[in-house]
Amino acid sequence: MIEKMKIVHIITSVSGKEAMLNGLRDVGVMHLAEKQSADRAVSDRFQTLTKTATALRDYADPKKKLRTEIISGEDFDKIYETALDALERKSALMQEISQAKTELDRLSAWGDFSPSEIEVLRDAGFDFRFYRMGEKEYRAAAQDENVKLINLSPVDKQRAVAVLGALPAEIPATELVLPEKGASELRRDIELAEDGIKECEAALRAASVYDASFKAEILRLRNEISFSEASETADCDDDFVWLSGYIPESELDAFKRMAAEKGCAWAIDDVSDDDDKIPTKVKYNRVSKLIRPVFDVLGILPGYREQDISMWFFLFFILFFAMIIGDGAYGAIILIGAVALHAKQKKVTDITFLLYVLSIATIVWGAITGTWFGMESAMSVPLLKRLVIPSLATYPERFGLDSTASQNTIMKFSFSIGAAQMALGAILSIKKKLAAKDLSWIADLGWTIAIVAMYMLSLNLVLGEKISLMPVAIAIGAAFLLVVLFGAMSPDVSFGKGLAAGAKDTFTVFLNTISCFGNVMSYIRLFAVGMAGVAISQSFNGIAAGMKGPLVIAGAAVVIIGHVINIIMCFLSVVVHGVRLNVLEFSGQAGIEWTGIPYEPFKALDK
Numbered sequence: 025m026i027e028k029m030k031i032v033h034i035i036t037s038v039s040g041k042e043a044m045l046n047g048l049r050d051v052g053v054m055h056l057a058e059k060q061s062a063d064r065a066v067s068d069r070f071q072t073l074t075k076t077a078t079a080l081r082d083y084a085d086p087k088k089k090l091r092t093e094i095i096s097g098e099d100f101d102k103i104y105e106t107a108l109d110a111l112e113r114k115s116a117l118m119q120e121i122s123q124a125k126t127e128l129d130r131l132s133a134w135g136d137f138s139p140s141e142i143e144v145l146r147d148a149g150f151d152f153r154f155y156r157m158g159e160k161e162y163r164a165a166a167q168d169e170n171v172k173l174i175n176l177s178p179v180d181k182q183r184a185v186a187v188l189g190a191l192p193a194e195i196p197a198t199e200l201v202l203p204e205k206g207a208s209e210l211r212r213d214i215e216l217a218e219d220g221i222k223e224c225e226a227a228l229r230a231a232s233v234y235d236a237s238f239k240a241e242i243l244r245l246r247n248e249i250s251f252s253e254a255s256e257t258a259d260c261d262d263d264f265v266w267l268s269g270y271i272p273e274s275e276l277d278a279f280k281r282m283a284a285e286k287g288c289a290w291a292i293d294d295v296s297d298d299d300d301k302i303p304t305k306v307k308y309n310r311v312s313k314l315i316r317p318v319f320d321v322l323g324i325l326p327g328y329r330e331q332d333i334s335m336w337f338f339l340f341f342i343l344f345f346a347m348i349i350g351d352g353a354y355g356a357i358i359l360i361g362a363v364a365l366h367a368k369q370k371k372v373t374d375i376t377f378l379l380y381v382l383s384i385a386t387i388v389w390g391a392i393t394g395t396w397f398g399m400e401s402a403m404s405v406p407l408l409k410r411l412v413i414p415s416l417a418t419y420p421e422r423f424g425l426d427s428t429a430s431q432n433t434i435m436k437f438s439f440s441i442g443a444a445q446m447a448l449g450a451i452l453s454i455k456k457k458l459a460a461k462d463l464s465w466i467a468d469l470g471w472t473i474a475i476v477a478m479y480m481l482s483l484n485l486v487l488g489e490k491i492s493l494m495p496v497a498i499a500i501g502a503a504f505l506l507v508v509l510f511g512a513m514s515p516d517v518s519f520g521k522g523l524a525a526g527a528k529d530t531f532t533v534f535l536n537t538i539s540c541f542g543n544v545m546s547y548i549r550l551f552a553v554g555m556a557g558v559a560i561s562q563s564f565n566g567i568a569a570g571m572k573g574p575l576v577i578a579g580a581a582v583v584i585i586g587h588v589i590n591i592i593m594c595f596l597s598v599v600v601h602g603v604r605l606n607v608l609e610f611s612g613q614a615g616i617e618w619t620g621i622p623y624e625p626f627k628a629l630d631k
Contacts, residue, residue, distance in 0.1 A: 025307045025332050026306055026307070027274060027307050029272060031268065031294070031299070032276075033291045033292075033293075034048070034283060035290070036265055036266075036289070038260060044265065045254055045267075047286040049247075049627055052626070053271050054269040055270040055271070056269045059253045060257045066248050067249060070242070076238070083228040088233060090236065093236075094236060094237050095237040103237070104241070107228060110224040117218075118217075127203055127205075128211070131206075134154070135207075137207075138208075151189055152186050152187070153187050153191070153199060154185070155187060155199050157196070158182060171195075172188040250626060250627075254626050272623075303622060306326070306334060313374060314338060314381065315378075316334075319334070324618040327616075330615065330617065330618075330620070331453075331614060333611070336448065336452075340610065342381060343385070344550060345382050345386065346386045348557070349389075349591075350386075350557050351398065351557065354386060354590075355385070356387055357591070358382065362376055391408070392413045393416050393418045394408065394409065394411075394417050394418050397561060397565070397587065398558050398562045398565055400422070403422045416430065416433060416437070418430075418558055431555075434554075435486065438549075439548065441547055442609070443478075443479035445610045446475045446540075446613045447475045447613075449611070449612070454468045461515055464514060466509075467506055467513070470502070470503040470504070471540070471613065478541045479544055481493075481496055481500075481541065504533060504534070508527065508529070508533050512525035513526070543612075547609075549605075557590060560589075561586070561587065561590055567579075567586070568580070568586075
């Protein structure tokens with residue numbers, strides 16, 4: 025359920041601003057619509073401190089115990105500044121080493137020499153310059169009576185010479201740009217820099233034990249940023265300060281008590297129909313809250329005026345997950361992982377509970393299809409064979425059935441799920457529009473009829489089922505007319521204008537009707553992806569089966585690696601396909617665009 029929001033305004037005297045903000049932060053229920061930026065100094069320190077704390081974790085010694093006591097104030101600042109200086113110095117030293125090594129590579133072919141000695145010669149009037157050139161260019165230079173040169177050891181398989189003065193422009197050659205330091209000095213600088221890096225790393229390791237103190241300071245700064253944002257957002261004049269935001273209707277009493285305690289005046293009103301900045305706060309029940317981690321990972325949230333379909337999303341997601349993973353043994357592995365996570369956390373979190381549900385559903389689907397690591401030999405186990413529903417069996421030959429008939433049954437099951445889910449989406453949209461007295465619910469009724477008709481058409485075209493196409497065509501035509509006539513209706517539009525607007529969208533509705541058939545057909549991916557996973561398992565099993573004798577160990581490695589890869593690919597398929605069916609096909613039919621703004625009240629964070 026999406027909680028109802030109210031727009032709230034609170035006002036106090038200029039002198040009471042801090043008390044008002046503290047009260048709002050303590051009660052923690054007001055969502056500020058348009059927050060201004062926090063004080064720059066606080067934001068900069070927060071960002072730098074966060075980067076420093078993250079970098080320090082790379083230097084933590086797992087054998088060394090972290091200090092749990094929280095250090096703050098000047099003591100913490102000394103530790104922080106030491107770590108920050110060490111990180112900056114290390115970065116500078118690494119850059120110096122990189123530059124020195126680049127210079128060494130450039131000079132290595134020329135040997136070790138002292139640039140300062142060459143400068144002394146130049147100051148004495150001997151302007152020596154160094155070149156490398158080809159044999160032809162060397163002969164030209166040697167024959168030129170105006171060129172005074174000295175042969176040097178070859179450089180990069182080319183002639184190298186020292187020339188008193190510059191070479192004439194007509195003799196092409198590559199001049200050596202003299203470095204500030206010679207090779208010996210550069211190597212010494214590298215050694216000194218490496219010693220400095222060791223000192224920096226020692227300081228960073230010493231600072232890394234204060235991870236708890238860094239986290240506490242980051243949290244303090246995060247709350248300071250939040251307070252600063254609220255302070256900057258508040259409007260004021262010479263006498264008063266006021267602030268506006270959104271509060272869930274269920275939290276208004278707590279807000280009113282706070283306002284009375286702080287001596288603030290307030291006004292509460294309904295949100296306007298054209299307000300597009302209202303945050304969404306979803307109130308989950310014990311079951312639907314299990315899908316929240318998936319929503320958080322995907323970053324999706326229904327809009328304030330949209331429906332909460334989290335329960336239906338969750339139920340269909342379980343089924344899609346089980347069908348796409350498809351293997352009971354994989355489900356058992358996920359279950360073991362959930363048990364391990366439960367044991368580590370010592371409590372059942374939403375994520376752990378979700379993994380329990382998904383793993384059990386996968387085991388059940390694997391059991392009724394007879395899929396265990398993609399091994400047909402699993403059907404030789406009487407218990408596993410008794411659990412199988414023959415018409416859904418991955419290996420129907422074991423039950424005296426034709427493989428085509430079994431595949432058709434699963435495809436029909438996939439189409440049926442798709443039609444049911446999409447029709448449910450249309451029905452949910454009808455329910456919402458009836459409550460709003462929106463006549464466009466008739467268009468959604470038309471879509472419901474179209475979905476059923478397209479389902480029947482899919483069974484006929486894909487599976488070859490004998491279905492009379494005339495009633496299907498009539499149903500599609502009737503649905504098309506309903507959508508055209510009533511699709512543009514709304515409570516604030518007259519009947520005549522709604523008809524006219526709908527008629528203008530005739531071609532778009534035609535395209536959407538074709539798309540409806542594609543949407544129903546798209547549910548075949550549940551069958552296809554599940555079968556692909558089985559095929560991959562069988563392929564790795566077949567490769568390993570051919571490795572006998574001394575290759576048995578290699579065969580075992582192939583099986584393990586192959587199934588690990590397949591499990592990862594199955595999880596990716598759940599995101600690509602399983603989530604898509606919920607977020608696009610189902611949600612689109614239900615009128616959900618996932619445009620929600622997260623409800624983020626102004627409050628003090630505790631972690």
